[in-house]
Amino acid sequence: MMKELPSVSIIITTYNHAQYLQDAIHSAMAQTHSPYEVIIIDDGSTDGTEKEVKQYKNVKYIWQENSGLSAARNKGIAKCKGDYVVFLDADDMLYPNALATNLKYFHLHPACGYVSGWYDAMNENKKIIGIYDTPPPQKDHFLYLLKNNYIGMHATVMYNTKVFEHLKYDEKLRACEDHDIYLKIAKKYPVFSHSEKIAAYRFHDHNMSHNIKLMLSNALKMLDKNxxxxxxxxxxxxxxxxxxxxxxxxxxxxxxxxxxxxxxxxxxxxxxxxxxxxxxxxxxxxxxxxxxxxxxxxxxxxxxxxxxxxxxFGDLHRTKPLSRIFGYDRGGPIDRRYIEDFLKENASCIRGNVLEIGDNFYTKAFGGQRVAKSDVLFVNDSNKEATIIGDLSHADHIPDEQFDCIILTQTLHLIYDFDAAIRHCCRILKRSGTLLLTVPGITQIDYGEWHDTWYWSFTGRSLLKLLTTRFNPMDIQVQTHGNVLAATAFLYGLGKDEVNDKLLSEHDPHYPVIIAAKAVKN
Incomplete structure (x- = not known):
C-alpha cells in the first residue's frame, strides 16, 4: 500500500497588500508538491483584499480585526490542518520547489521542529536584485540565532505543526516575532538549515523593515526575553x-x-x-x-x-557604476519616481478594460476600483500572469478597440519595430481610450536579460513625431522628466532615496531621464 504523502498548509498573512497578493497566491498554488490548503489571514485590510481573494475558489479567507502579524499567524495555526505549515507574507513569493525541497529534508531529519532554506531578493516588479546564500550552520542553531537571524526570510521555513501544540507567536512583539519563534523551537527541538533557494523576498517602499525604531526596539526586546x-x-x-x-x-x-x-x-x-x-x-x-x-x-x-x-568628484570619481541594476539594490531606480508620478497624475485614465505589458502592477496600484478588467500582454507563455501572449509589434491576433487604457512603461525601446507597436496600440484602443507611455532617455543599457534587445533611446521630439503618425497631434501630451543631477545619479545607479526629492523634481528638458506621453484615440 502506497504511503500517504505529507500534507502542508500554506498560511498567507496580509495587511493592505492586495496589490501583491495575487503573486503570493499563484506561487502557493503552483507548487510541485501541492499544498493541502492555502489560508489567507487578513489582518484588518482596507484596500480591497477580500475582493482580490474571492476570485480563488480553493483558497480559504479569514478576516480579523487588525491585531498584528503574531496574532494573524496564531489564528492561521489554529485553523490549519496540515502535518507541516509554511507562512508566506503577501508581498513575497515561493518558488515552485519550495514545499518539495523542505519536505525532502524533513524526510532526512524527521525529528526536526523546522527546516529552513535560502532565498533571493527581488524588487517591486519581481526582478532579482540580490542572492542570499551564506552557508547555514550545521550545529548549535540556538547559539547562532542568538547572534544573528541567519534565516532571514520567514517563507523559507517549514514547521512541523506539532511544535505549535506548545508554542505560539508572541503577540506582544510588533516585529521580529519570526526570530523569536526560531529561538523557541531551536531551544526545544533539533532543527535543520540548507542552502537551496526556495523563495523570493520583495523589497518595496512599504516594507516594515524601513521602520528602524520599531524593528530595533522589538529585536532587543525579543533577545532579552530569550x-x-x-x-x-x-x-x-x-x-x-x-x-x-x-x-x-x-x-x-x-x-x-x-x-x-x-x-x-x-x-x-x-x-x-x-x-x-x-x-x-x-x-x-x-x-x-x-x-x-x-x-x-x-x-x-x-x-x-x-x-x-x-x-x-567624491564618491563618483570612478569609471564603474555604483549599481549595475539601475539602483534596484540601493532603494529603487530613480526613473521609477518619474514613471509613478506620471501615472499618478493620469490615474483617472486607468479605467474600464486595461492592458499592461509584463504584469498588472501599475494597473492595480493606480487604477483600483475603476478597473473592470485587467489584461497582461507578454511575449511568451513563461509568465503565468499573462492573459494575452504575443509581441506588441505583431499583435494582429488582438481584436480592434478592446481597451479603454494601455499602460506601456519602459518597454518600447526593447521592440525593434516600435512604429508597428504604436500602430497596434492605437488600433486596439477603444474610441476615447488612452495610451500611457514612458520610454527611456538618458540611461544605461541593461547588463542582464534585456541587453540583447535594447534597441533604442528617445527624445521628447522623436516620441512626439512617432505618436503623431497614429494619433491626432491635438490629443497628444509629451513631457520629459529629469535634470543633470538626476541623469548622472541614474547612470551611476544611485537609488531614488539617495538623492533629495526636491532636486529630482527640478526639470531641465536638456537632460531627459524618461519621456512620458499621454495619447487619446479620437
Missing part, C-alpha cells in the same frame, strides 16, 4: 553579540541614509535614529558632520565654486 538566567557562558556571549549585531546593523542602515541627506533640507532621519548613530558610529558621524561643515564653509567664501580643474 535570555535564560541559567545561561552557560557561550550562550551569554552569543546573546550579547546578538544585541551588538542588531544595533550595528540598523546603525549602518541609518548612516547610509544620513550620508545622502541634502544639508539644505529637513533630514530624513529621526531623533531616535541619530541617537543610535551617536552610540554605535560616533566617529563616522563626527567625520560626516565635519565634512559637511567644511563643504558649506568653502561654498560661502568661494565665489567661483566650480573652478576649472578643481571639481570634487
Amino acid at each position: 535570555r535564560d538566567d541559567a545561561f552557560d557562558p557561550r550562550a551569554k556571549m552569543c546573546y550579547l553579540a546578538g544585541k551588538r549585531n542588531y544595533r550595528a546593523y540598523y546603525a549602518d542602515i541609518v548612516l547610509g541614509r544620513i550620508k545622502n541627506e541634502n544639508p539644505g533640507y529637513k533630514p530624513k532621519t529621526s531623533l531616535y535614529e541619530r541617537k543610535l548613530l551617536w552610540t554605535q558610529r560616533p566617529a563616522q558621524l563626527i567625520k560626516y558632520y565635519l565634512q559637511r561643515i567644511v563643504k558649506s564653509t568653502k561654498n560661502i567664501f568661494q565665489k567661483k565654486p566650480f573652478i576649472r580643474g578643481h571639481v570634487n
